[in-house]
Amino acid sequence: MIETSICQIVFYVFALLAILFAICVVGSRNPVNSAMNMALSFGCVAAILFGLGAQFLGIVQIIVYAGAILVLFLFVVMMLDLKDEERNTGSMRSAAVGTTIAAILAGLITSISLSLPGATEISCPMAAICDNIGELAPGAEATQATPTPGYGGSLPALSPAAAAKAVQPDISDAEAAKATSMQDIRLLGQTLYTQYNIAFVILGFALLSGTVGAVALARKIRKD
Amino acid sequence: MDAICNWWNDLMSNDIWFYLLTTAVKLVIMFALILAFVVLSVWIERRVAGWIQDRPGPNRAGLPLFLLQRFGSKEKQPLKDVLHFFGIPETSRIARLCTWLRLDREIPTFGLMQPCLDGGKLFLKQETTPSYVRKLYFIVAPMLVLGPPMVAAAVLPFASCVDTIYGSISMCVANLDIGPLWIFAISGLSVYGLTLAGWSSNSKYPFLGGLRATAQLISYEVAMGLSVIPLLMMFGTLNLQSIVQYQADNGWTLLPLWGEGLSLQRWVMMLPLGISFLIFVTCVFAEANRTPFDMAECETDLVGGYHTEYSSMKFASFFMGEYAAMVIGSAVVVTLFLGGWSIGFGADAALASYSQWLAVLCQTLMFIVKLLAFIFFFVWVRWTLPRFRWDQVMKLGWLVFLELTVANIFLTAAVLYFVK
Amino acid sequence: MSYIPIKRPKFSLLDKIYVVELVKGLIITFKHLALSLMGKSRGKKDFSNKGVGICMQFPEERWDARLPEYYRGAPTLVRGEDGRERCVSCQLCEFICPARAITITPGEVDPNSSCQKQEKAPAKFEIDMLRCIYCGMCQEACPEQAIFLSKEYLITLTDRKKAIRDKETLYRLGGMRKGLVNKWNQYK
Numbered sequence: 134m135i136e137t138s139i140c141q142i143v144f145y146v147f148a149l150l151a152i153l154f155a156i157c158v159v160g161s162r163n164p165v166n167s168a169m170n171m172a173l174s175f176g177c178v179a180a181i182l183f184g185l186g187a188q189f190l191g192i193v194q195i196i197v198y199a200g201a202i203l204v205l206f207l208f209v210v211m212m213l214d215l216k217d218e219e220r221n222t223g224s225m226r227s228a229a230v231g232t233t234i235a236a237i238l239a240g241l242i243t244s245i246s247l248s249l250p251g252a253t254e255i256s257c258p259m260a261a262i263c264d265n266i267g268e269l270a271p272g273a274e275a276t277q278a279t280p281t282p283g284y285g286g287s288l289p290a291l292s293p294a295a296a297a298k299a300v301q302p303d304i305s306d307a308e309a310a311k312a313t314s315m316q317d318i319r320l321l322g323q324t325l326y327t328q329y330n331i332a333f334v335i336l337g338f339a340l341l342s343g344t345v346g347a348v349a350l351a352r353k354i355r356k357d
Numbered sequence: 358m359d360a361i362c363n364w365w366n367d368l369m370s371n372d373i374w375f376y377l378l379t380t381a382v383k384l385v386i387m388f389a390l391i392l393a394f395v396v397l398s399v400w401i402e403r404r405v406a407g408w409i410q411d412r413p414g415p416n417r418a419g420l421p422l423f424l425l426q427r428f429g430s431k432e433k434q435p436l437k438d439v440l441h442f443f444g445i446p447e448t449s450r451i452a453r454l455c456t457w458l459r460l461d462r463e464i465p466t467f468g469l470m471q472p473c474l475d476g477g478k479l480f481l482k483q484e485t486t487p488s489y490v491r492k493l494y495f496i497v498a499p500m501l502v503l504g505p506p507m508v509a510a511a512v513l514p515f516a517s518c519v520d521t522i523y524g525s526i527s528m529c530v531a532n533l534d535i536g537p538l539w540i541f542a543i544s545g546l547s548v549y550g551l552t553l554a555g556w557s558s559n560s561k562y563p564f565l566g567g568l569r570a571t572a573q574l575i576s577y578e579v580a581m582g583l584s585v586i587p588l589l590m591m592f593g594t595l596n597l598q599s600i601v602q603y604q605a606d607n608g609w610t611l612l613p614l615w616g617e618g619l620s621l622q623r624w625v626m627m628l629p630l631g632i633s634f635l636i637f638v639t640c641v642f643a644e645a646n647r648t649p650f651d652m653a654e655c656e657t658d659l660v661g662g663y664h665t666e667y668s669s670m671k672f673a674s675f676f677m678g679e680y681a682a683m684v685i686g687s688a689v690v691v692t693l694f695l696g697g698w699s700i701g702f703g704a705d706a707a708l709a710s711y712s713q714w715l716a717v718l719c720q721t722l723m724f725i726v727k728l729l730a731f732i733f734f735f736v737w738v739r740w741t742l743p744r745f746r747w748d749q750v751m752k753l754g755w756l757v758f759l760e761l762t763v764a765n766i767f768l769t770a771a772v773l774y775f776v777k
Numbered sequence: 778m779s780y781i782p783i784k785r786p787k788f789s790l791l792d793k794i795y796v797v798e799l800v801k802g803l804i805i806t807f808k809h810l811a812l813s814l815m816g817k818s819r820g821k822k823d824f825s826n827k828g829v830g831i832c833m834q835f836p837e838e839r840w841d842a843r844l845p846e847y848y849r850g851a852p853t854l855v856r857g858e859d860g861r862e863r864c865v866s867c868q869l870c871e872f873i874c875p876a877r878a879i880t881i882t883p884g885e886v887d888p889n890s891s892c893q894k895q896e897k898a899p900a901k902f903e904i905d906m907l908r909c910i911y912c913g914m915c916q917e918a919c920p921e922q923a924i925f926l927s928k929e930y931l932i933t934l935t936d937r938k939k940a941i942r943d944k945e946t947l948y949r950l951g952g953m954r955k956g957l958v959n960k961w962n963q964y965k
Binding site for chain 1: 542549567578
């Protein structure tokens, strides 16, 4: 039970910090402060993902969001006239619109995460997944080569076979055993390119059109 | 005595304590190694720069013997005492050799003390913080530059593993399954340091330096991440320890001469891997802000770049951060392409079967030798190439490397699929 | 003003790929490195220094023997062949000195001197070596050929007060100089 409480504490600390920094992003007048707070918030989210055993997702969170996108934000924000920005007080209308959108998003995420298998059974989210795995694939611990210690060095890492079962509950035990040799990256890749292939490709096109649009906007139009 | 042994046994038998203690020891070793290498690479940089320019470089800064004289040896040259003690005449060849090494005046360090003394000087210098800077970010920025490379080093394996009676110790601080990604992510965070330093200085040249640093680091991070994908496709794992183990068994990435490395597929793979190597090394140069790409602190057009307004130890931490990034960059290249700690030609397995501790020692030494060789290469390139122009840097990153790496991934896939 | 376009070289594909050229450059620098480590750098023969590269190891090896005739070191006062003090305390050097390093207090000529015609001689003549910039203007301005720049370049002090050189020191450093014009002998 000690393990559960440690992982609970760490999870809630990072979750609270993430929310705190997120509030600071909206609250601070100085755009650079906002950007830096956002980076810290991303860091906390990455830490939570690490704690859940999703190391790949956590590190991608840092590489893509904290390491690239936010730096670009900072890049642009730094060129603003900060005195002008600090004087600006946002209108009530934009605040209302923002709150509504945030509330809708939060509702969506909550409903989706509650519909995941085993989400409502145990109070600690990490323990929920770990215990769930234990029930689904009893042989998982034995096949693990070296358990990567999570928080406090005691939490067993998310075993790939069990994770495979957690994502796709309908696959057979043989397939789950096959997935033991794979890591969460392969698992993620397989899920993205098989189950969610169409959505993934559509997203890719959306990003591409965004890029093309940005290039078209930024490009100087020559008259000759 | 027995009580202590028992207590130790109990302590080490506990998985958590065993993990914590071994990790702490490895952490200290790794940290000391990196810091020592920062000093050493500064020395290598200055010596090699000297040799390339027909100068000796810093060759003084020995430990002067007058310090000894002050503690009691009174007027006498210690060298003469030593020679007399061994009964060597003062005109013999040995005595002349000692004089040539300046042993009569100092204990020679061949200039190795120079970086330490420079560090001491910077530490004792007056710290000036301009009144117009944004204080918080101005203070945080140097930390953000020095910290990430040190943290990134955590996943680098410096030897294989050892089986003890309490459990197996993998010679790598954190044996994560996302090794290279961890390094890219964490060392990529140092861009915050450069950007914030440039912005918080509140002065135009540092600002331009910060902007350049941001743009450059982001551009090359893309190509860097894509250029290792062929490797990962070949290894099929992201764990650096297993990547190096694979290379130890089956030939280094760029030297497939034993094990499975002699297959046709591996030799055909040399083409995409060679391209990967070139691009990756170039990107490491760009990420470490080293000379052909040191646009951010290009003194000819930006005074000193992002660290213009910094002085004393804050400047020193930028300086050290740059060299730490260089050391980590070299270590990553060595790990991914040049076999990491592996001694090669099957010697690892043979040594490990003889004695695992001996194998680990030899492997650590091998890793250090490879690292030093690659740091030398870094320095060699720096004193050969002139700095690129800014638009050339951007063009190279976005128009050449990005396309080339994507094409390279497809080429690798084709090779892996068609050549068996 | 006519405008002449510079002819840029056309790069072949091999040049554009850059790797070959890079390797060529690396070979050149490595040659320098190896030669200087072996102590065989180019031009080493003309410059007989020991050790690595063609760099003079300063405190042990010095340029002294190779300093040119016109070398401008520390200014000194000289005596003529007759041992007479040549300075007549006209203070031109004091006025021309851009760094204001020279301070002269005029005084009477030593009554024991062989020549009394110049009427004045410096009672005090001080040069502050912390201020002196070795420009040689004092030497140029001197109508008496009394002040000359020596070849002394290594002035290391542990005390600021020692930086001020008085008349005796300056004469000692300058010594006797031959072949100077003795214009005071012509006047009766």
